[in-house]
Amino acid sequence: MGSKSAGVRFDRAERAAERAADRHHLIRIMPAKGARMEIAIIGAGVVGLATAWRAAAGGAAVALVDPEPASGASAVAAGMLAPVGELAYGEEPLLRLGLASRERYGAFVAELEELTGLGTGYRTDGLLEVAFDADDLKYLDDLRRFQESLGIPVEALTGRECRRLEPMLAPGVRGGLLAPEDGSIDPRRLAPALLDACAKAGVRLVRRRCAEVLVERGAAAGVRLDDGSAVRADRVLLAAGPWSGDLAGLPPGTVPPVRPVKGQVIRLRTRTPFLGRTTRGLVRGSSVYLVPRADGEIVVGATQEELGFDTRVTAGGIWELLRDARELLPGVTELEFAEVSAGLRPGSPDNAPIMGPTALPGLFLGTGHFRNGILLAPVSADVLTAMLLDGPVPDVARPFTPDRFSPGGTQMEAQVRR
Amino acid sequence: MGTTDDGEGLVIAGEEIGSRLIMGTGGAPSMHVLREALTASGTALTTVAMRRVDASARGSVLDVLAECGIRVLPNTAGCFTAGEAVLTAKLAREALGTHWVKLEVIADERTLLPDPIELVEAAEQLVADGFAVLPYTSDDPVLARRLEQIGCAAVMPLGSPIGSGLGIRNPHNIELIVERAGVPVILDAGVGTASDAALAMELGCDAVLLATAVTRAQSPARMAAAMRHAVEAGRLARLAGRIPKRRYAQASSPFEGLATS
Numbered sequence: 001m002g003s004k005s006a007g008v009r010f011d012r013a014e015r016a017a018e019r020a021a022d023r024h025h026l027i028r029i030m031p032a033k034g035a036r037m038e039i040a041i042i043g044a045g046v047v048g049l050a051t052a053w054r055a056a057a058g059g060a061a062v063a064l065v066d067p068e069p070a071s072g073a074s075a076v077a078a079g080m081l082a083p084v085g086e087l088a089y090g091e092e093p094l095l096r097l098g099l100a101s102r103e104r105y106g107a108f109v110a111e112l113e114e115l116t117g118l119g120t121g122y123r124t125d126g127l128l129e130v131a132f133d134a135d136d137l138k139y140l141d142d143l144r145r146f147q148e149s150l151g152i153p154v155e156a157l158t159g160r161e162c163r164r165l166e167p168m169l170a171p172g173v174r175g176g177l178l179a180p181e182d183g184s185i186d187p188r189r190l191a192p193a194l195l196d197a198c199a200k201a202g203v204r205l206v207r208r209r210c211a212e213v214l215v216e217r218g219a220a221a222g223v224r225l226d227d228g229s230a231v232r233a234d235r236v237l238l239a240a241g242p243w244s245g246d247l248a249g250l251p252p253g254t255v256p257p258v259r260p261v262k263g264q265v266i267r268l269r270t271r272t273p274f275l276g277r278t279t280r281g282l283v284r285g286s287s288v289y290l291v292p293r294a295d296g297e298i299v300v301g302a303t304q305e306e307l308g309f310d311t312r313v314t315a316g317g318i319w320e321l322l323r324d325a326r327e328l329l330p331g332v333t334e335l336e337f338a339e340v341s342a343g344l345r346p347g348s349p350d351n352a353p354i355m356g357p358t359a360l361p362g363l364f365l366g367t368g369h370f371r372n373g374i375l376l377a378p379v380s381a382d383v384l385t386a387m388l389l390d391g392p393v394p395d396v397a398r399p400f401t402p403d404r405f406s407p408g409g410t411q412m413e414a415q416v417r418r
Numbered sequence: 419m420g421t422t423d424d425g426e427g428l429v430i431a432g433e434e435i436g437s438r439l440i441m442g443t444g445g446a447p448s449m450h451v452l453r454e455a456l457t458a459s460g461t462a463l464t465t466v467a468m469r470r471v472d473a474s475a476r477g478s479v480l481d482v483l484a485e486c487g488i489r490v491l492p493n494t495a496g497c498f499t500a501g502e503a504v505l506t507a508k509l510a511r512e513a514l515g516t517h518w519v520k521l522e523v524i525a526d527e528r529t530l531l532p533d534p535i536e537l538v539e540a541a542e543q544l545v546a547d548g549f550a551v552l553p554y555t556s557d558d559p560v561l562a563r564r565l566e567q568i569g570c571a572a573v574m575p576l577g578s579p580i581g582s583g584l585g586i587r588n589p590h591n592i593e594l595i596v597e598r599a600g601v602p603v604i605l606d607a608g609v610g611t612a613s614d615a616a617l618a619m620e621l622g623c624d625a626v627l628l629a630t631a632v633t634r635a636q637s638p639a640r641m642a643a644a645m646r647h648a649v650e651a652g653r654l655a656r657l658a659g660r661i662p663k664r665r666y667a668q669a670s671s672p673f674e675g676l677a678t679s
């Protein structure tokens with residue numbers, strides 16, 4: 001685990017500085033007994049869970065409100081930890097955040113597994129991205145040049161080399177890229193481990209729906225639950241994924257638009273070795289990935305559909321995934337079909353997470369993680385905890401504060417526009 | 419003679435459209451990038467695949483268009499039969515309250531070329547049902563003419579396959595379509611870069627529709643601005659009237675009379 005590369009040096013330095021700042025900070029904000037910061041977190045997906053754990057460990061009294069913890073996108077997600085493989089033009093700040101999170105994952109998981117005794121299926125065996133035809137290869141070449149221009153180490157492979165790594169790949173595969181430090185985790189094991197860690201850290205889990213944010217004297221003062229009772233808090237973190245925009249009690253415009261982006265995901269099973277590492281393919285311009293687990297599960301994903309809060313699985317969605325998966329790995333048809341499910345990613349206007357204070361004092365946002373919620377959980381937890389406990393905002397998180405969507409303008413937009 | 423576009427504005431089905439650049443939304447990396455690109459393009463009409471959106475969902479591409487004040491042109495992308503396309507058009511009319519539709523009936527997934535037979539069938543049904551039909555068609559002048567005769571509000575021949583960026587593969591056919599058309603001709607599909615859009619306008623097209631060239635560019639907003647200028651430039655060049663091509667040079671300053679003065 002950990003990084004050997006030159007391209008992520010800046011994250012290390014940043015991380016050390018953040019840690020120092022955090023330590024300094026925790027000492028400062030927790031002076032007296034009985035004066036603990038009270039925090040209510042709405043939403044127990046991986047971001048809410050990880051932040052609850054970290055904030056409680058940092059000394060806060062945390063209430064985590066969710067009728068069904070880890071039942072949204074966290075339960076469907078494949079769990080790729082692939083900031084490099086997911087890189088897109090104009091999203092360099094997001095890449096830096098993803099690298100910072102990937103960097104933290106080893107220690108995060110080690111601490112979590114040690115505390116809870118539960119496994120998470122964490123792997124760092126790289127991500128292989130392959131091109132199916134000549135057009136796809138052109139796209140990958142373009143991506144490689146972009147990655148290299150940012151100092152990211154990737155390895156360009158011929159089709160033959162790809163097949164040496166993954167012998168089940170179709171003979172026609174033209175070439176690929178190996179991101180050696182990317183990996184994966186099993187979100188269905190990560191979430192229970194986080195729940196257990198939260199319990200051990202003293203987080204109060206409130207299994208109710210949040211009806212509204214309590215606002216008193218122009219500031220967030222807690223949340224009201226669907227049974228009418230209230231959870232009072234000094235600070236409220238809204239981490240309700242795509243539902244974050246629909247909460248009552250907030251002045252209009254407090255939460256930037258977060259929309260549900262549906263993803264259908266198939267789970268297959270194999271009893272014989274089939275795939276060694278996370279493999280993504282571009283198949284005639286269409287993208288598919290397969291994430292193998294140690295227990296023989298192989299997750300195939302994912303569609304990306306803008307259909308509101310619709311979580312139906314469709315014939316077309318399954319067909320597209322299997323069509324592309326079969327082109328890439330013909331033997332996929334021999335695997336057991338275990339499950340198909342659909343989840344809703346929280347999509348922000350710029351695809352990047354929204355983390356930080358809002359115009360309403362006391363209300364913080366931790367949503368909009370879109371395709372990267374699992375990857376970004378550790379860094380988001382650290383960033384949000386620092387923010388909730390009055391810590392300094394780490395530089396790597398600065399482009400992602402909610403104010404970037406307010407009319408005044410924004411750091412990230414400036415960077416993106418450049 | 420003015421130095422701006424003093425020809426008639428773009429009029430489709432009796433309604434004036436404020437820009438000759440019609441945009442598509444497919445392939446945009448994010449809503450934020452899409453909004454920047456649409457703004458930079460100056461477009462007044464933008465297509466949305468009705469099979470890919472829920473008109474009632476918040477924060478969707480339709481919200482972005484509404485906030486930018488851009489008129490929505492629903493399209494039937496993803497339909498392979500006349501039956502599907504007609505149904506999709508009707509659902510779009512119900513959801514969006516517009517009787518305009520960009521009619522797309524695709525023959526095959528690899529090329530995404532139009533299926534001419536299904537297209538004509540669907541166009542006939544939709545025209546009869548009161549739709550303003552803007553059909554995405556191959557660059558066949560005969561087919562374009564037939565679509566106009568059926569009563570389509572415009573014809574939209576392809577330059578080359580959707581998303582290919584191969585430009586206008588058969589400019590001669592586009593010219594033939596333009597020469598005989600009594601409805602607006604909108605070059606649709608295949609534009610890869612600004613010169614392709616300019617060429618379409620120089621050939622006499624009334625407008626250009628493009629998406630991928632902008633949405634998948636490294637800097638979509640910049641490419642959108644380039645397309646806006648290209649469409650304007652091509653239109654002005656068409657109105658200005660280009661010089662004939664010659665085999666040999668012709669001095670721009672006349673030589674006559676220099677020796678005898």
